[in-house]
Amino acid sequence: MNVLQDQQAPACTVHLNGSGGAIKGWVVVDSLVDGLAMGGTRMTTGVTEQEVAGLARDMTDKFTLAGLRIGGAKAGIVADGGDRERTFRTFGRTVKPLLHGGIHLGIDMGVTPSDRGVFFAEAGYDPRHRAGAKDLPFDWETYYNPLIDITGHGVGVAAVTALDAGGGTGPASVVIQGFGAVGRAVARFLEERGHVIVGVADVLGTISADRLPVADLTAITDEFGCIDRSRLPQDVTVTTEQDAWLGVDADILVLAAQKHALNAENADRLRAGLVVEGANIASCATAKEKVAASGAVLVPGVIANIGGAGSAALAVTRVVPFDLAAQARKAWVFDWISDCVRRNTRDLLEIAAAQAGDPLPELLAARRQVLR
Numbered sequence: 001m002n003v004l005q006d007q008q009a010p011a012c013t014v015h016l017n018g019s020g021g022a023i024k025g026w027v028v029v030d031s032l033v034d035g036l037a038m039g040g041t042r043m044t045t046g047v048t049e050q051e052v053a054g055l056a057r058d059m060t061d062k063f064t065l066a067g068l069r070i071g072g073a074k075a076g077i078v079a080d081g082g083d084r085e086r087t088f089r090t091f092g093r094t095v096k097p098l099l100h101g102g103i104h105l106g107i108d109m110g111v112t113p114s115d116r117g118v119f120f121a122e123a124g125y126d127p128r129h130r131a132g133a134k135d136l137p138f139d140w141e142t143y144y145n146p147l148i149d150i151t152g153h154g155v156g157v158a159a160v161t162a163l164d165a166g167g168g169t170g171p172a173s174v175v176i177q178g179f180g181a182v183g184r185a186v187a188r189f190l191e192e193r194g195h196v197i198v199g200v201a202d203v204l205g206t207i208s209a210d211r212l213p214v215a216d217l218t219a220i221t222d223e224f225g226c227i228d229r230s231r232l233p234q235d236v237t238v239t240t241e242q243d244a245w246l247g248v249d250a251d252i253l254v255l256a257a258q259k260h261a262l263n264a265e266n267a268d269r270l271r272a273g274l275v276v277e278g279a280n281i282a283s284c285a286t287a288k289e290k291v292a293a294s295g296a297v298l299v300p301g302v303i304a305n306i307g308g309a310g311s312a313a314l315a316v317t318r319v320v321p322f323d324l325a326a327q328a329r330k331a332w333v334f335d336w337i338s339d340c341v342r343r344n345t346r347d348l349l350e351i352a353a354a355q356a357g358d359p360l361p362e363l364l365a366a367r368r369q370v371l372r
């Protein structure tokens with residue numbers, strides 16, 4: 001089945017009640033391409049069917065923009081993370097037919113690689129094997145673990161591509177909301193290319209300075225992306241004021257934390273001329289309109305943050321040249337993602353320059369034509 005048309009309703013929504021235990025949640029398969037779809041699994045106390053459906057649609061859009069022949073899906077589990085072993089064993093038993101039927105479910109917010117290991121094992125699912133496809137020559141971790149920085153790398157590529165397109169020459173100043181896996185990788189990428197990080201925010205607040213040393217900050221950041229305030233470098237300003245990252249004077253704002261970080265209430269405070277979404281649904285629709293009306297440029301997450309999902313999809317669809325040695329294989333995947341982000345960012349900005357309104361629907365329509 002191929003349902004890549006501009007569909008309104010998901011291909012299917014599965015309500016999870018549990019098998020051999022209770023669970024509350026959903027798997028939304030937004031689209032199927034060649035019988036395949038994929039997306040992450042989110043576990044929060046507040047996740048809703050509507051949120052899962054929106055994220056699954058984003059996955060469809062990401063893969064369409066990337067030219068990958070796989071549909072978009074997402075899973076959501078309503079839980080607080082207590083008794084995870086039981087939760088993920090129940091989840092694994094419940095989604096077993098989906099996993100074996102071409103719906104690959106990975107990691108998203110609130111779900112760790114070891115949770116994934118639990119539900120894969122309970123379902124007897126190993127992405128190395130799929131009926132009708134070549135076996136992967138090694139396990140999933142061997143492929144995926146070296147790619148930890150790939151989402152941040154792609155977000156960095158989107159930022160420098162948009163800067164170039166805007167005629168930027170000298171070093172740009174950058175504020176990054178979120179200093180987790182994505183935020184740290186973007187910070188490193190941009191600093192390595194001569195740009196200056198002047199602000200970073202985590203869940204505790206915002207840290208700013210004329211120049212923040214990325215390696216030093218990374219060294220005092222824990223696995224959840226929280227920066228240790230007792231070990232900060234000298235001459236930095238620290239505030240706990242809500243959304244203070246919006247007040248930092250910078251050319252680029254990277255959103256790499258929660259959904260709707262930029263929203264109807266705070267978007268008027270935007271100072272940066274370029275916004276790059278590292279997180280999914282990082283800006284709400286009204287905020288996007290306000291950004292456009294202010295004359296600023298926004299590169300959406302479906303273009304900028306394809307790295308993690310795209311590199312997983314490259315493996316699930318067996319596009320990766322698996323015979324390459326580890327380093328060469330990693331470089332191949334990074335190059336593929338960089339090319340994809342660069343091309344989509346350039347094409348989006350070209351459409352934006354030629355017409356009023358959101359350029360994304362036109363770019364998606366063009367990419368759909370190519371995939372048909």
Ligand SMILES: NC(=O)c1ccc[n+]([C@@H]2O[C@H](COP(=O)([O-])OP(=O)(O)OC[C@H]3O[C@@H](n4cnc5c(N)ncnc54)[C@H](O)[C@@H]3O)[C@@H](O)[C@H]2O)c1
Nearest residue numbers: 151178179180181182202203225256257278279280305308
């Ligand atoms: N990791 C990936 O490959 C990937 C891929 C695509 C999208 N995403 C999305 O990007 C976002 C970041 O992912 P990650 O893997 O870096 O997450 P993470 O959990 O490693 O880090 C999240 C960071 O955001 C900060 N944060 C949370 N709430 C905040 C708030 N209200 N204000 C300021 N900072 C806040 C946290 O303190 C932390 O620094 C998430 O929304 C994730 O779903 C991640």
